[in-house]
Amino acid sequence: MPTEVPSSKSPAFSAGVEVKGPWHPDYAEVLTPAALDFVAKLVRAFGERREGLLERRKQVQAAWRKGERPHFLPETKSVRDAQWTVAPLPPDLQDRRVEITGPVDRKMIINALNSGANVFMADFEDANSPTWDNVVRGQVNLRDAVRRSISFTGDNGKHYALVDKPAVLFVRPRGWHLPERHVEVDGKPISGSLFDFGLFFFHNVREQLARGTGPYFYLPKMQSHLEARLWNDVFLMAQDTLGIPRGTIKATVLIETLPAAFEMDEILYELREHSAGLNCGRWDYIFSFIKTLQSDTSVVLPDRGQVTMDKAFLNAYSQLLIQTCHRRGVHAMGGMAAFIPIKGDAAANEAVLEKVRADKLREVKNGHDGTWVAHPGLVSIARDIFDANMKGPNQLANKREDVRVTEADLLKVPSGTRTEEGLRHNLRVGIQYTAAWLGGLGCVPLYNLMEDAATAEISRAQVWQWLHHGASLDDGRKVTPELFQTLLSEEMAHLEKEGVHEKYGREHVTRARELFERLSTAPAFEDFLTLPAYAALDANR
Ligand SMILES: CC(=O)SCCNC(=O)CCNC(=O)[C@H](O)C(C)(C)COP(=O)(O)OP(=O)(O)OC[C@H]1O[C@@H](n2cnc3c(N)ncnc32)[C@H](O)[C@@H]1OP(=O)(O)O
Numbered sequence: 001m002p003t004e005v006p007s008s009k010s011p012a013f014s015a016g017v018e019v020k021g022p023w024h025p026d027y028a029e030v031l032t033p034a035a036l037d038f039v040a041k042l043v044r045a046f047g048e049r050r051e052g053l054l055e056r057r058k059q060v061q062a063a064w065r066k067g068e069r070p071h072f073l074p075e076t077k078s079v080r081d082a083q084w085t086v087a088p089l090p091p092d093l094q095d096r097r098v099e100i101t102g103p104v105d106r107k108m109i110i111n112a113l114n115s116g117a118n119v120f121m122a123d124f125e126d127a128n129s130p131t132w133d134n135v136v137r138g139q140v141n142l143r144d145a146v147r148r149s150i151s152f153t154g155d156n157g158k159h160y161a162l163v164d165k166p167a168v169l170f171v172r173p174r175g176w177h178l179p180e181r182h183v184e185v186d187g188k189p190i191s192g193s194l195f196d197f198g199l200f201f202f203h204n205v206r207e208q209l210a211r212g213t214g215p216y217f218y219l220p221k222m223q224s225h226l227e228a229r230l231w232n233d234v235f236l237m238a239q240d241t242l243g244i245p246r247g248t249i250k251a252t253v254l255i256e257t258l259p260a261a262f263e264m265d266e267i268l269y270e271l272r273e274h275s276a277g278l279n280c281g282r283w284d285y286i287f288s289f290i291k292t293l294q295s296d297t298s299v300v301l302p303d304r305g306q307v308t309m310d311k312a313f314l315n316a317y318s319q320l321l322i323q324t325c326h327r328r329g330v331h332a333m334g335g336m337a338a339f340i341p342i343k344g345d346a347a348a349n350e351a352v353l354e355k356v357r358a359d360k361l362r363e364v365k366n367g368h369d370g371t372w373v374a375h376p377g378l379v380s381i382a383r384d385i386f387d388a389n390m391k392g393p394n395q396l397a398n399k400r401e402d403v404r405v406t407e408a409d410l411l412k413v414p415s416g417t418r419t420e421e422g423l424r425h426n427l428r429v430g431i432q433y434t435a436a437w438l439g440g441l442g443c444v445p446l447y448n449l450m451e452d453a454a455t456a457e458i459s460r461a462q463v464w465q466w467l468h469h470g471a472s473l474d475d476g477r478k479v480t481p482e483l484f485q486t487l488l489s490e491e492m493a494h495l496e497k498e499g500v501h502e503k504y505g506r507e508h509v510t511r512a513r514e515l516f517e518r519l520s521t522a523p524a525f526e527d528f529l530t531l532p533a534y535a536a537l538d539a540n541r
């Protein structure tokens with residue numbers, strides 16, 4: 001949680017490097033002049049290219065709006081057809097059967113590293129609200145975690161420290177679209193990705209190598225292999241600058257946008273010296289499916305709860321991901337079941353665990369090499385399924401040559417119903433999550449599900465889509481602005497009764513409602529919820 005930020009002076013940074021955020025003495029551990037020089041070097045080398053790629057996203061989206069569709073690229077056919085494999089992986093990345101994820105909160109980092117999972121992915125992206133304090137303190141926490149000196153004592157006196165064999169650490173920096181406005185280089189806010197990656201790499205790479213592990217990353221929300229090429233070039237410069245051998249960094253790319261699913265080979269190829277495979281980021285993928293095909297009236301999805309991994313388009317993408325990774329000799333990671341344990345209701349809890357088991361069983365049988373869980377209470381559930389069905393450390397030998405996935409398979413619109421309750425659920429979840437996020441919490445339990453930026457994006461994108469296309473509900477009514485306003489008022493009253501205003505702060509709920517309403521009713525689809533939300537986030541925290 002954010003802590004009070006006393007005012008004290010920051011050190012002098014090099015010319016052109018400015019820290020705009022409030023200063024706390026604890027930050028001095030990571031916001032050193034040398035570390036920020038390193039980040040600034042990356043920003044100066046790659047900032048413009050990043051901006052160009054973000055501009056390219058806009059142009060490509062404009063073409064999709066006019067009816068073009070993502071497709072396998074003719075110009076990279078030779079990459080897809082050729083025989084090549086990615087560089088071998090270090091020993092501690094051979095077996096990744098269970099990975100836990102979570103925000104960069106100090107207590108949660110310790111809990112996750114101690115959870116018994118093979119890997120912990122510390123998340124500056126979907127599970128983190130990027131307040132200044134969260135992102136800097138997150139770096140302090142990870143620095144201490146890498147050195148195994150991290151500890152924490154809760155208000156209740158409970159003390160937390162690391163076990164002897166913690167999980168292997170991965171870090172997910174923010175996606176290319178997100179800025180870090182509290183640091184400027186040459187008068188411009190910098191990239192959140194380069195800030196998160198650069199600081200972590202600078203402070204920890206040597207310590208990690210000395211401890212027999214390495215700098216491992218998850219790379220989110222990429223839309224093309226050109227964006228992967230940018231990451232690869234960042235890695236090369238980062239390693240060269242610190243005198244670290246090329247290929248030391250390993251990164252797993254989340255395939256969590258629809259266009260990226262058409263460029264999986266190409267993404268692995270760009271990163272082949274640094275690749276640690278691909279992961280099915282299913283929640284963002286569903287969001288991206290809506291976003292990419294936003295203007296197509298025939299692509300109006302059913303209730304969020306019905307868009308499950310057995311739907312044809314999701315099944316096709318996960319099978320193609322497994323086939324692609326195994327052909328290239330690298331791990332194909334499964335995704336996140338959003339279920340979390342239910343307290344105080346044994347039967348409901350068992351039902352949830354059964355759903356998680358079924359999800360993990362589907363993944364391991366398809367050939368995934370590991371999977372994600374959102375909560376320590378699910379580690380053993382996922383492990384038992386993978387232990388029983390995956391005999392070696394991974395399934396790289398299972399080439400899945402039987403898989404045939406076409407462009408049409410990846411674009412197949414899922415069938416199902418749209419209901420008033422589905423619409424209400426999206427309103428409740430979208431507004432509550434945004435309120436929590438504005439208060440500094442990037443991941444919250446809502447109605448027995450883990451909700452983070454990716455799942456909230458689905459909720460708000462669906463509301464926009466249903467309104468924009470005047471979608472029909474199962475009872476024959478159309479989703480009109482009037483119906484939206486009626487349900488929104490009722491749901492706000494419902495949230496008040498549930499105590500949400502007290503829990504997340506009245507001001508945050510009010511701002512979340514305003515934001516949600518504006519994005520839902522806007523004529524044009526907003527690319528990311530977190531961009532306008534970042535503008536609404538208190539810059540002094
Ligand atoms: C779509 C995607 O991008 S997925 C990746 C991003 N999402 C995530 O990483 C989800 C991470 N999960 C979470 O943040 C949490 O599980 C939540 C917010 C959903 C629920 O958290 P809580 O309400 O605290 O759950 P609960 O009360 O059951 O937690 C019990 C204990 O487990 C800990 N815990 C829960 N989830 C995690 C986690 N993912 N990592 C570490 N510790 C955790 C809690 O801190 C708590 O610890 P304590 O008993 O020592 O106080």
Ligand SMILES: O=CC(=O)O
Nearest residue numbers: 281282283284454
């Ligand atoms: O980041 C993961 C996802 O499912 O989205």
